Amino acid sequence: xxxxxxxxxxxxxxxxxxxxxxxxxxxxxxxxxxxxxxxxxxxxxxxxxxxxxxxxxxxxxxxxxxxxxxxxxxxxxxxxxxxxxxxxxxxxxxxxxxxxxxxxxxxxxxxxxxxxxxxxxxxxxxxxxxxxxxxxxxxxxxxxxxxxxxxxxxxxxxxxxxxxxxxxxxxxxxxxxxxxxxxxxxxxxxxxxxxxxxxxxxxxxxxxxxxxxxxxxxxxxxxxxxxxxxxxxxxxxxxxxxxxxxxxxxxxxxxxxxxxxxxxxxxxxxxxxxxxxxxxxxxxxxxxxxxxxxxxxxxxxxxxxxxxxxxxxxxxxxxxxxxxxxxxxxxxxxxxxxxxxxxx
Amino acid sequence: xxxxxxxxxxxxxxxxxxxxxxxxxxxxxxxxxxxxxxxxxxxxxxxxxxxxxxxxxxxxxxxxxxxxxxxxxxxxxxxxxxxxxxxxxxxxxxxxxxxxxxxxxxxxxxxxxxxxxxxxxxxxxxxxxxxxxxxxxxxxxxxxxxxxxxxxxxxxxxxxxxxxxxxxxxxxxxxxxxxxxxxxxxxxxxxxxx
Numbered sequence: 001x002x003x004x005x006x007x008x009x010x011x012x013x014x015x016x017x018x019x020x021x022x023x024x025x026x027x028x029x030x031x032x033x034x035x036x037x038x039x040x041x042x043x044x045x046x047x048x049x050x051x052x053x054x055x056x057x058x059x060x061x062x063x064x065x066x067x068x069x070x071x072x073x074x075x076x077x078x079x080x081x082x083x084x085x086x087x088x089x090x091x092x093x094x095x096x097x098x099x100x101x102x103x104x105x106x107x108x109x110x111x112x113x114x115x116x117x118x119x120x121x122x123x124x125x126x127x128x129x130x131x132x133x134x135x136x137x138x139x140x141x142x143x144x145x146x147x148x149x150x151x152x153x154x155x156x157x158x159x160x161x162x163x164x165x166x167x168x169x170x171x172x173x174x175x176x177x178x179x180x181x182x183x184x185x186x187x188x189x190x191x192x193x194x195x196x197x198x199x200x201x202x203x204x205x206x207x208x209x210x211x212x213x214x215x216x217x218x219x220x221x222x223x224x225x226x227x228x229x230x231x232x233x234x235x236x237x238x239x240x241x242x243x244x245x246x247x248x249x250x251x252x253x254x255x256x257x258x259x260x261x262x263x264x265x266x267x268x269x270x271x272x273x274x275x276x277x278x279x280x281x282x283x284x285x286x287x288x289x290x291x292x293x294x295x296x297x298x299x300x301x302x303x304x305x306x307x308x309x310x311x312x313x314x315x316x317x318x319x320x321x322x323x324x325x326x327x328x329x330x331x332x333x334x335x336x337x338x339x340x341x342x343x344x
Numbered sequence: 345x346x347x348x349x350x351x352x353x354x355x356x357x358x359x360x361x362x363x364x365x366x367x368x369x370x371x372x373x374x375x376x377x378x379x380x381x382x383x384x385x386x387x388x389x390x391x392x393x394x395x396x397x398x399x400x401x402x403x404x405x406x407x408x409x410x411x412x413x414x415x416x417x418x419x420x421x422x423x424x425x426x427x428x429x430x431x432x433x434x435x436x437x438x439x440x441x442x443x444x445x446x447x448x449x450x451x452x453x454x455x456x457x458x459x460x461x462x463x464x465x466x467x468x469x470x471x472x473x474x475x476x477x478x479x480x481x482x483x484x485x486x487x488x489x490x491x492x493x494x495x496x497x498x499x500x501x502x503x504x505x506x507x508x509x510x511x512x513x514x515x516x517x518x519x520x521x522x523x524x525x526x527x528x529x530x531x532x533x534x535x536x537x538x
Contacts, residue, residue, distance in 0.1 A: 042521055044502040052529070053497075059475040060498040065394035068407060118411050138415060 116144070119163060123155040127170070134173075139163050142183055143176040151203075156186070171202040173214075181219075189237035190222040199229075207239040212249050227291055228335070230343045241265055245291035248284065256280055260288065269297050278307040283342050286312040290335060293326070312338045365508070371427035382421060386414055389434040392509045395495040396435060399483065400442035413441050432511040474537060481531050489524030492517055 040047035041054075061067055116136040117125060127135045129150035137145045137153065142163060147153050151170020157163060165172075166186040175198045176183045185192045188207030192199065198214040211220055212234040220227050220235060225242035227235055237243035244264050247257060259273035281289055289311070292304035305324055314320060314334045322330035367388055373381035393413050397406045416437050424433060482493050495506045503521060507514040532538040 039525075042496070042503075042525060043518060044504055056478065056497045057500060059478050061500065062475055063398065063403060063479055064499050065391040065410075066500070068394070069390075116412075118415060141418070 119145075119155045119158045119165070121155055121158050123158075125151075125153045125155075127151050137165075139165075139174075139176065139183065143174070145172050145174045145176075145185075147172045167201055167203050167209075169203050169205060171200065173200045174198065187237070189239045189241075190220055190225075190243055193219040193221055209237045211235055211237070211243075225294070230287065230339060232343075233287060238265075245288045247288050252285070252288075263292065263300055264295070269295075269300055271299075274300060274303060278303060281307065281311060283311045286338050286342055290331075290338065293331065312342060367430050367509070368427050371421075371424060371430040374421050375424045375427060377422065382418060385430070386417070389431070389509060390414075391499040391501060392431075392495065392506075393434055393438040395499040395501075396438040396491060397442055398479075398498060399491045399494050400439065401445050403479075405445065409441055409445065413438050416441065429511070431509050435510055477535065478532065478537055481535055481537065482528060485524065485527060485531070489520055489527060492520040493524045493528060496521060 039050055039053070041050035116138055117123060119137050119139045123137075125135055125137055125147050127147050127149050131149040134146035134148045137147060137155070139145060140158070140160070140163065145153070145165065147167075148171040151172060152168040153170075153172060154166045154168070155164075156166055161182055163183045164186065165184070168188065172185065174183070174185060174192075181193055183193075185201055187201060187203045187209040189203075189209040192201055192211055198216065199218050200212045200214065202210045211218065211229065213229045213231045215231045217228065217230045220229060220237060220243045222237070222242040227243045227246055229235060229246045232248055233246035234249040235243045235246045245260060247260065256277065259270075259276045262273040263269045263277060277292075278289065286308055289304050289308045292300055293308070295301050295304070309320070312334075314323070314337055318334045318337065319327070319330045323334055367385065370381045370385040370388070374385050390410065394406060394410060397409050397413070401409060413434075417434065420437070424430070479494075479498065482490050482497070484490075485493070491510075492506060492512075495501045495510070496503065501509070503517050504514060506512070507517045510517075529538070
């Protein structure tokens, strides 16, 4: 075999190579003899520098994983700054929302990738309305979010102890198995805080948000109001107004929901509407009446308390007088009892 | 300085799985749910996965696919039967992901070769700089050589590292490097890139 200049390392005894090569040829192992003559610098980067190998390594290094990683680290640094800015922007938008000020579109840029995506801070998912299927966003090991066509979502945070997404428009279904409160989807009308569940969020162009809980439970929150929603319930939240009391999805009529809206969001709650809701409620609808206990109107609070006590009488372990005064611990104890007895 | 005689082996294919190595230890811990161990394992194999993907798909697709492969590996690691086969396991995930890419795109030729290797056909993302052109030349070489050459010349892995991280014998890697370099040298001269 013709061995070219530099094909053998200087430090290797040529006689050793020749002897071994002869032995190998005797066994028909030309292949191995060739292997032995591979230049040392090409083999493991030791020995005398081979200009040809060094030239190729230098020319091709920019395409390596390590080169991309260093670029990605610089990008990550910039992305963190962007994420911080995004959080500030979201906080400002939320503040503006509460004060009925117009907010700017929080998702000006487009996403770029097909198929499922891994949630990372700063990632934006924009699914065209013409797309046939939802785009899946994988949220670490917690689960995934399917973002429907015509939707815009941004990942504000993707830390182990908090995954925070923002759905600006459209629909998304989250299937999450996480510790309570470690996964949240914000919308222009509030925040759905996961308590270990699957739920669907729809955001209209005007920011109005409807939430349906498929399994588990969520807490839908704004600065001034929080509703607790077990599986099977739904609510609508309007920007600047907050979420309404949850109702059982598909089980209550439109007139019931309209009456509920009147109780919760008109300046002077109608006594007819209140009577209708309380009269038509079943023990199961205690979930709806329970949320009326937080009404700012004393008449609504008092009537709701009496009806709830009749529909879903608490055990002796619930301090009713404390609950009547609005004591949160007593109310939650009662709620837990109702959950076990009527809502699951 | 006198060097030891290079390793000789009559086995030119897959290496016999070693009984123990840092990668195997990490694989066992990762399989048992140690996320830190998986992270360290990924750090070790990421250049290999990157190199394999770079061999098979356009370079602008590689970064996204790296995420896919890491996620697939993370999801599947608890089902790893033989931690000694961790190197081949990572390589197979990467090759399968590349194959899925071409299937989904219905682009190029999909040839199921030995060990699920796919032939992507002509590579289109050739830049104007010399490095891009050299990379395109390597990617146009026969399948046998391009993966090892990319792992050595692009990813900067040494021959022993390539052998350890791809389940090939050192002898096989040596021969492939030697022959591949000869072919590459001729091609670079022909393309005025030498």
